[in-house]
Amino acid sequence: MSPQTTDVLVIGSGFGGAIPAYHLAAAGARVTVLERGPRLATEDFTHDLDLGAYPRIVDVIKGDGISVVAGNCVGGGSVVYFAASLRAPSFVFDRRDASGRRLWPASLSRAALDPWYEQVEQALPVTKLDWPDVSYAGGVLAAACDRAGHTCNPVPVAVDRARCTDCNWMLSGCRFGAKRSMLLNYLPAAEAHGAEIRPLHEVQLIRPSTVPGYRYAVDYTTVDPADYTCPTGAGTLHTKVLVLAAGAVGTPVLLQRSALALGGVPPAVGGYFSGNGDRVSVAELDEGKVRSLLGLARSATVAYEALHIGMPITAASFDRLDARAPEFSRFTLQQIYFPTVTNSLAQTAGGRWSGVAKKQMRARWRSWLTVLAMTEDEAEGSFGVPPLTGSFTRLANGLGLGTMRFAPTAGTRRGWSEADTHARAVLERDGLATVRPWSEDVAGTVTAHPLASCRLGDSAAISALTELNELRTHPGLFVTDGAAVPTSLTVNPSLTIAALAERACPAIAARCAQYGVAVRYAPSDPLTGATRGGDIAAAARAVAARAGA
Numbered sequence: 090m091s092p093q094t095t096d097v098l099v100i101g102s103g104f105g106g107a108i109p110a111y112h113l114a115a116a117g118a119r120v121t122v123l124e125r126g127p128r129l130a131t132e133d134f135t136h137d138l139d140l141g142a143y144p145r146i147v148d149v150i151k152g153d154g155i156s157v158v159a160g161n162c163v164g165g166g167s168v169v170y171f172a173a174s175l176r177a178p179s180f181v182f183d184r185r186d187a188s189g190r191r192l193w194p195a196s197l198s199r200a201a202l203d204p205w206y207e208q209v210e211q212a213l214p215v216t217k218l219d220w221p222d223v224s225y226a227g228g229v230l231a232a233a234c235d236r237a238g239h240t241c242n243p244v245p246v247a248v249d250r251a252r253c254t255d256c257n258w259m260l261s262g263c264r265f266g267a268k269r270s271m272l273l274n275y276l277p278a279a280e281a282h283g284a285e286i287r288p289l290h291e292v293q294l295i296r297p298s299t300v301p302g303y304r305y306a307v308d309y310t311t312v313d314p315a316d317y318t319c320p321t322g323a324g325t326l327h328t329k330v331l332v333l334a335a336g337a338v339g340t341p342v343l344l345q346r347s348a349l350a351l352g353g354v355p356p357a358v359g360g361y362f363s364g365n366g367d368r369v370s371v372a373e374l375d376e377g378k379v380r381s382l383l384g385l386a387r388s389a390t391v392a393y394e395a396l397h398i399g400m401p402i403t404a405a406s407f408d409r410l411d412a413r414a415p416e417f418s419r420f421t422l423q424q425i426y427f428p429t430v431t432n433s434l435a436q437t438a439g440g441r442w443s444g445v446a447k448k449q450m451r452a453r454w455r456s457w458l459t460v461l462a463m464t465e466d467e468a469e470g471s472f473g474v475p476p477l478t479g480s481f482t483r484l485a486n487g488l489g490l491g492t493m494r495f496a497p498t499a500g501t502r503r504g505w506s507e508a509d510t511h512a513r514a515v516l517e518r519d520g521l522a523t524v525r526p527w528s529e530d531v532a533g534t535v536t537a538h539p540l541a542s543c544r545l546g547d548s549a550a551i552s553a554l555t556e557l558n559e560l561r562t563h564p565g566l567f568v569t570d571g572a573a574v575p576t577s578l579t580v581n582p583s584l585t586i587a588a589l590a591e592r593a594c595p596a597i598a599a600r601c602a603q604y605g606v607a608v609r610y611a612p613s614d615p616l617t618g619a620t621r622g623g624d625i626a627a628a629a630r631a632v633a634a635r636a637g638a
């Protein structure tokens with residue numbers, strides 16, 4: 090049997106995978122995408138409290154000191170995420186380590202990334218919310234901020250407001266086609282250009298190819314759609330260029346396992362893991378004070394008493410993103426909705442899930458305001474010895490034990506502490522609410538924003554990738570997911586992950602051309618196919634030139 094081959098193999102189909110898949114397919118390359126999770130269409134997403142619905146597409150991966158929530162389906166995290174789409178502030182790109190080394194490449198400033206941010210904002214597209222779009226919970230945070238002398242703003246989201254019903258089941262996938270996930274733009278556009286997407290294909294190993302003209306061989310197993318712990322088959326694909334986008338938990342583990350076969354990988358692979366400085370707290374509001382102090386009242390006819398209504402993230406305070414303030418004192422404070430089931434688990438961990446206490450807690454659910462602070466951490470996490478298969482030891486659908494470890498440094502703790510103090514100053518003022526940090530009570534810190542485990546940079550000592558996302562030791566092997574982002578961002582990360590993936594595409598295309606793939610890359614819109622000019626075209630030419638095109 091002749092070997093399976095492709096020009097560009099993409100591992101993972103979230104932001105980091107879907108974007109290169111589209112651009113390389115549009116450029117004329119044969120593209121194959123291998124995705125571990127299942128493929129669901131808009132009408133397949135179910136909105137009910139059936140606990141079986143979430144583990145089909147969402148994984149909770151418990152590590153030592155950190156737990157990660159991540160998507161597991163075609164479209165990756167973009168399918169289950171809450172669609173807050175923010176550019177990172179300028180100071181983030183200037184961060185340095187204790188030895189004074191830049192953490193981001195010198196070529197990457199906020200201004201340099203702006204054309205790529207714009208490209209993604211137009212492609213998804215991202216919508217600016219107005220106050221009438223802000224949920225009741227977002228309004229409470231905004232009013233509390235205002236009362237405490239702070240500003241709070243509606244958050245830009247990748248949601249089609251005309252289709253959105255404010256149902257608040259975003260974690261289950263959007264069955265109204267309102268959330269602009271990769272399923273609605275980059276992935277179908279890639280397929281329209283001939284890309285093949287294979288769901289339920291989990292990559293296990295990367296090694297040099299023995300097929301003439303091909304650089305990498307990628308071994309995968311196929312997965313039982315009902316039980317992801319059961320392999321159903323295996324195969325190998327040979328590729329000229331490899332794009333690794335298995336997420337910040339998947340990518341380093343795959344590279345670690347493949348290190349021997351690949352003849353070594355950079356030492357920074359699996360180091361510097363960041364949880365984006367995430368810090369979740371629950372504020373239990375005193376409804377009487379909400380009325381008397383803020384002048385707000387929840388409608389008496391809400392559809393679901395125990396569930397929050399509205400998009401999960403609608404408002405955030407950016408007052409503490411002052412570039413002049415010291416490191417670890419800068420953060421965003423954001424209103425966020427968590428499903429009731431998550432909130433109840435948090436309380437269980439606190440030992441209050443029984444008897445009268447349980448009843449009281451249930452009675453207060455509707456008064457919970459969850460807030461997320463995204464602070465500056467020191468990317469102090471690391472990955473241990475990889476498991477024999479997969480990105481983590483899968484215990485069941487939706488649940489795994491990871492090898493990542495996170496022992497927060499003094500700097501990270503300072504960031505969390507500053508955020509806690511600020512949240513209390515805003516929300517506990519005059520007895521409005523009682524704020525309780527949630528993250529560390531449950532399972533170490535909890536993040537839905539894993540980053541930096543295979544980061545790009547200028548220094549080989551502290552970064553695994555070149556400034557153009559290529560693994561330092563392996564030409565033609567690119568990493569384009571959250572693992573490549575060098576630091577925590579103080580905002581939700583998807584737009585930055587996507588912008589960096591866009592920026593990597595001219596460099597990937599340049600490699601394709603060098604390896605004999607006939608490609609003509611030009612930045613274009615996945616929805617219309619229209620080629621982009623202006624700043625984006627200029628930025629693409631600059632990247633291509635640096636990549637040697």
Ligand SMILES: Cc1cc2nc3c(=O)[nH]c(=O)nc-3n(C[C@H](O)[C@H](O)[C@H](O)COP(=O)(O)OP(=O)(O)OC[C@H]3O[C@@H](n4cnc5c(N)ncnc54)[C@H](O)[C@@H]3O)c2cc1C
Nearest residue numbers: 101103105125165166171172173292339570571581582583
């Ligand atoms: C509940 C939730 C809410 C969120 N809300 C927001 C938000 O509002 N705003 C925001 O900016 N960010 C949000 N995020 C974070 C955002 O979704 C992630 O930062 C983003 O999806 C990461 O993109 P990625 O390409 O790095 O990885 P992912 O999107 O995680 O994609 C990686 C893909 O690789 C697949 N994969 C892994 N290992 C393998 C393997 N071995 N073989 C084949 N495939 C593999 C995975 O199944 C997955 O589909 C949220 C995340 C969650 C979980």
